[in-house]
Amino acid sequence: MSETITADVADQPGATPVTAERQQEAATRKASSIEMQGLHKRFGRDTVALDGVDLDIQAGEFFTLLGPSGCGKTTLLRILAGLEEPDAGSLVVGGKTVTEVPPHRRSVNTVFQSYALFPHLSVRENLAFGLKMRGLPAARRNAKVDEIAGFIKLGDLVERRVDQLSGGQRQRIALARALVCEPDVLLLDEPLSALDAGLRSQLQVELLRVQKRLGMTFVFVTHDQQEAMVMSDRIAVLNGGNIQQVGAPREVYERPVNAFVARFMGHDNLYPITARHGDRLTTALGELTAEEGGEGELLLIRPETLDVLPGEVEGRNHLQATVAERLYRGSHAEFRLEIGETTLQATVNNRGRHLPDMGDRVTVVVAPEDLVTLSE
Amino acid sequence: MRKRTLQRGLTGFWWLTVAFLYLPLAVVVLFSFNASNSAASFSGLSLRWYRRLMGNEEILSAFANSMVLAITSSVIALAIGCLIGYGMYRHRHRKLGWLIVLIYLPIVLPDIVFGISEMAFFVQIHDWTGLLQPGLGTMIIAHVTFQIPFVALIVYSRFVGLDPTLFEAAKDLYATPVRRVVHFMLPTIKPALISAFFLSFTLSIDDFVISFFTSGPESATLPIYIWGAIKKGVSPEINAIAALMIGAVAVAATISLAFSRRRLT
Numbered sequence: 115m116s117e118t119i120t121a122d123v124a125d126q127p128g129a130t131p132v133t134a135e136r137q138q139e140a141a142t143r144k145a146s147s148i149e150m151q152g153l154h155k156r157f158g159r160d161t162v163a164l165d166g167v168d169l170d171i172q173a174g175e176f177f178t179l180l181g182p183s184g185c186g187k188t189t190l191l192r193i194l195a196g197l198e199e200p201d202a203g204s205l206v207v208g209g210k211t212v213t214e215v216p217p218h219r220r221s222v223n224t225v226f227q228s229y230a231l232f233p234h235l236s237v238r239e240n241l242a243f244g245l246k247m248r249g250l251p252a253a254r255r256n257a258k259v260d261e262i263a264g265f266i267k268l269g270d271l272v273e274r275r276v277d278q279l280s281g282g283q284r285q286r287i288a289l290a291r292a293l294v295c296e297p298d299v300l301l302l303d304e305p306l307s308a309l310d311a312g313l314r315s316q317l318q319v320e321l322l323r324v325q326k327r328l329g330m331t332f333v334f335v336t337h338d339q340q341e342a343m344v345m346s347d348r349i350a351v352l353n354g355g356n357i358q359q360v361g362a363p364r365e366v367y368e369r370p371v372n373a374f375v376a377r378f379m380g381h382d383n384l385y386p387i388t389a390r391h392g393d394r395l396t397t398a399l400g401e402l403t404a405e406e407g408g409e410g411e412l413l414l415i416r417p418e419t420l421d422v423l424p425g426e427v428e429g430r431n432h433l434q435a436t437v438a439e440r441l442y443r444g445s446h447a448e449f450r451l452e453i454g455e456t457t458l459q460a461t462v463n464n465r466g467r468h469l470p471d472m473g474d475r476v477t478v479v480v481a482p483e484d485l486v487t488l489s490e
Numbered sequence: 491m492r493k494r495t496l497q498r499g500l501t502g503f504w505w506l507t508v509a510f511l512y513l514p515l516a517v518v519v520l521f522s523f524n525a526s527n528s529a530a531s532f533s534g535l536s537l538r539w540y541r542r543l544m545g546n547e548e549i550l551s552a553f554a555n556s557m558v559l560a561i562t563s564s565v566i567a568l569a570i571g572c573l574i575g576y577g578m579y580r581h582r583h584r585k586l587g588w589l590i591v592l593i594y595l596p597i598v599l600p601d602i603v604f605g606i607s608e609m610a611f612f613v614q615i616h617d618w619t620g621l622l623q624p625g626l627g628t629m630i631i632a633h634v635t636f637q638i639p640f641v642a643l644i645v646y647s648r649f650v651g652l653d654p655t656l657f658e659a660a661k662d663l664y665a666t667p668v669r670r671v672v673h674f675m676l677p678t679i680k681p682a683l684i685s686a687f688f689l690s691f692t693l694s695i696d697d698f699v700i701s702f703f704t705s706g707p708e709s710a711t712l713p714i715y716i717w718g719a720i721k722k723g724v725s726p727e728i729n730a731i732a733a734l735m736i737g738a739v740a741v742a743a744t745i746s747l748a749f750s751r752r753r754l755t
Contacts, residue, residue, distance in 0.1 A: 197658050217661040230659035233652075234677045244663035247673070295663065 133338075145173035145331045146208030146221075146298035148194065153203035155189050163189040164200070165355035171333060171348075173208075176325050178334045180342040181228055181352035182378065187335045190352070191301050194333060196220045218247070224301040227308070229284045231276045237287055238272050244295040250439035262294040266324070282313045289321070293300060293328070300325075302334045302387045306341065318344055339379050343367060351375045368416070372489050376414050382459050383415040387487065395487070398456040402480055408487030417461040419484035422449060424470055427477040433458075437474045515736055522729035539730040549731065552715035556695060559626060559711060563633035566691035568683060570634070571641025576675070578642065579649035597639050605703035608632045612704060625706035632704040633697065637690040644689070644750065648682035681749040690744035692739050 122149075144171035148171040155164040164186045170175045192198040193205060196217035205213045212220055223244065231240050241262065242255040250258070263272045266286055271279065279287065285305060292300055292387050297417045305321075306314045322345055325332045336342050343363040350405055351358045351366060370376035378386060385397035393404050397413050404413075435458065439450035447469050449460045460478060462469065470476050543549050572594070578586065582754035596604065608628070615622045622628055660674040674682075698713035705714060712735060715729055 195658075195662055197661065217658075218664045218666055222662075224662045226655045226659060228653050228655045230653060230655040232659070232674065232678070233658060234680070243660075243665075243673075247664040247666075247669055291663070359709070 119331070129258050132434040145175075145329055147171060147173040148331065148333070149204075149206040150190075151206075153190070153193060153205065154201045155186075155193065155198065161358070162355050164193075165465050166235060167355070167357055169350060169360065171331065173331055176322070176331045176332045176334065176345055178336060178342040178346040178349045179352060180336060180339060180349050180378070181282075182337055185352040186355040187337075187352050188303060189355075191224075191303055191333065191335045194299065195222055195224050197224075197303055221295075221298040222301060223279060223295050223297040224303060224404070225285075225288045225292050225305045227304045229288040229305075231279075231284055231287060233276055237268075237276060237279070240276065240287060241272065241291050241294055243291065248295070252393045258294055262290045266290045266293070281309055282317065283311065285317060289324070293324070293330075297330075299331045299333060302332060303368055304335055304337070307336070307338070314341075314342075321345065339367075351378060353378075362462065369486055370414065370488055374414055376412075376488060381414055382456045383417060385413045385415070385456070387411055387413050393482070395485070398460065399433055402433075402485060403482050404485040404487065405482045410487035410489040412488050412490060414486040414488055415458065415480060416484060416486075417448070417459040419481060420458075420460040420462075421479040422451075422460050422462050422470060423477040423479060424468060424474065425477065426475055427479075429479070431480040431482060433480065435476050435478050437470050437472050437476060440469070440472055442469070451476065453478075501713070518729050519733040519736065521726060522733040524726055524729070527719050527726065538603065539726045542727055543730050543734075546727070548710075549712075549715060551728075552710050552712045555626060555709055555714075556711040559633060559701070560691045560694035562743075563630045563637060563694050564687050566630070567634045567637035567641050567690050568687050571638045572645050572679075572683065574638065574642040575645025576689050577645045577647065582650070593642055595639075601697070601699035604636060605632070605700040608635070608700065609703040621710050623706060624704060624709075626709045628704045628706070629701055629709060630710075632700050633694045636697075636700065637693055640689055640693065641686040644682050644686040645679060648679045652678065685746045685749035688742045692742045692746065695735065695739055695742070 148169075150167055150169045153167040154166050156162050167186070167190060169190075179190055181187045189198060193200050194207075196212070196215060196219075200213065203213070204211060207220070208224065231237075232243065235243065238259055240258075241259045245255045245258060259272065263269075266289065268286060268290060271283055271287065276284070277288075281300050285308075288305070302321075306317055311315065317340060321332075334342075334345060343366075346363055348360060348362055349366050350360045353374050359366055359375045361369075366375065367379050370379055370381070373384060385399060387397055387410075389396040393406060394401050395404055395413055402413070433453055435451035435453045437449055438452045438457065441448040444464065446461055446463050449462065449470070451458045451460055458478065521532065522539055523535045523537070524532050525538065530719045540694040578589075578593070581668070608631075609624075612622045612624060612628045612631075616624075622631075649743075656674070656678070657670070665673060698717065701711050702714055705711070710718070712731060716731060719728055721727065
């Protein structure tokens with residue numbers, strides 16, 4: 115802990131890229147893994163927030179807890195922070211069991227959704243608060259605050275009052291205030307949800323860069339699946355206090371394990387499989403050939419994997435459809451197609467070719483390898 | 491045109507109200523500078539009554555009693571009321587109906603009922619134990635009792651106005667329970683504490699009824715002294731004391747108001 119990573123990185127001017135070895139070195143020196151086992155949490159008599167959560171987070175990982183409100187993601191984060199105690203289960207951070215360690219003795223810091231900057235303190239005093247509570251002398255506190263201010267590029271914000279800051283500035287101060295403590299794990303509770311879209315995507319990139327440069331373990335909570343996919347090394351999708359799926363963004367998006375995950379990741383094209391003969395699956399759309407028959411009782415067709423051809427073309431996995439709706443979005447167009455009584459969403463990249471109009475008869479081509487079966 | 495008349499009428503009404511509130515006070519202040527003995531005629535400015543005050547042992551002792559009473563009771567009420575205010579905040583999600591009534595009751599109870607109850611209670615305790623001889627001690631206890639609700643409510647409303655996550659942020663940033671109080675809670679509610687102190691101080695200086703019932707022979711405060719003195723007629727000296735009290739209370743109330751207006755972002 116004597117020589118610090120923030121210091122090392124901050125010594126370099128501007129956004130000098132850190133070498134791979136350096137990142138590796140940082141990761142081994144600083145980051146901690148997290149192991150959760152059988153975490154249960156109940157509020158009152160009948161609100162189950164966590165219903166037995168087992169989860170391993172690797173050192174240096176950008177890990178996201180994703181789910182709708184009330185799914186337990188925030189409770190899980192609060193248990194990691196020590197702000198909530200689990201009813202059952204154990205929590206190990208960096209090889210040490212911390213299940214019952216109070217928050218002020220955990221080397222874990224949080225970026226709160228409301229930022230929670232102390233209104234009675236200046237920005238500098240806010241940044242130094244954690245260090246002061248840890249008993250660091252004033253000179254070293256100031257040096258560390260200046261380092262982190264350089265690293266996050268806070269500039270003259272450090273000398274301002276909290277009430278003079280905009281939302282985006284507060285967010286970055288809250289991040290810096292947590293990072294300056296050099297925690298084993300950084301927790302982020304929907305830190306970008308209060309910001310407008312432009313600033314949000316800018317800060318997403320910034321946050322990601324900070325994490326990669328520090329190699330610190332980040333646990334990020336969000337209900338926004340786009341944000342989760344952009345930021346994360348791995349995502350855990352939660353619902354009703356249970357983990358539904360853990361995986362890399364592509365895995366969770368392209369191979370959801372159940373209907374909840376599929377719907378939450380934004381998929382609408384889900385069809386019950388009414389009959390199957392080997393790799394031939396029958397749904398309301400008709401008969402389709404998949405690469406593998408699979409086991410699940412639902413068929414997922416991602417809109418962006420479909421080819422939409424003008425007119426009626428015969429062939430294997432060719433479906434005849436009518437355009438019921440067309441949403442032109444510039445870079446691409448979204449179609450709502452009708453096949454008999456059933457609707458199918460299709461996204462077509464705008465390569466400047468003909469885009470079918472409402473009422474046009476079209477042919478939808480489904481590649482067998484893009485069909486995914488999953489359970490209800 | 492009509493609107494204008496109405497506006498003028500309302501403006502006139504406003505000044506009438508102000509005059510109604512402050513004219514009597516102005517008369518007292520003016521006559522405290524009266525050069526003559528008569529309360530009926532004003533015959534030039536003079537500070538003789540103020541000079542006379544300074545030489546009057548009885549008045550000086552009453553002034554000292556008032557100050558000791560006001561400051562001591564305010565400090566004690568601040569400490570207790572602050573804890574109650576925090577407790578109310580911490581348990582705000584529970585059903586606190588009857589507890590809130592208990593806190594509010596002393597505020598709405600008539601002073602005379604409060605004063606008589608306190609007196610009866612102190613006399614009873616004194617009979618049994620020999621403690622609580624009427625005097626400054628019993629007055630301080632009585633004053634603390636009616637100041638506590640005000641302090642508790644001011645502190646409570648300050649806490650309610652804070653982002654609850656701040657308490658968690660303090661924990662998260664390694665502050666032990668004691669350090670949370672010293673480095674987060676007390677500095678954050680400091681304006682409320684200053685406001686509550688000066689409000690308590692003003693209430694104590696103002697109070698006559700409760701002080702009257704709980705005082706002893708040696709512990710007359712300024713209001714009690716005035717009450718005794720005017721039985722012999724209103725002297726210009728009394729005007730001078732009143733003028734000084736108006737000044738003191740105005741300053742304390744202004745400070746209290748200034749700090750209660752301070753809002754957090």
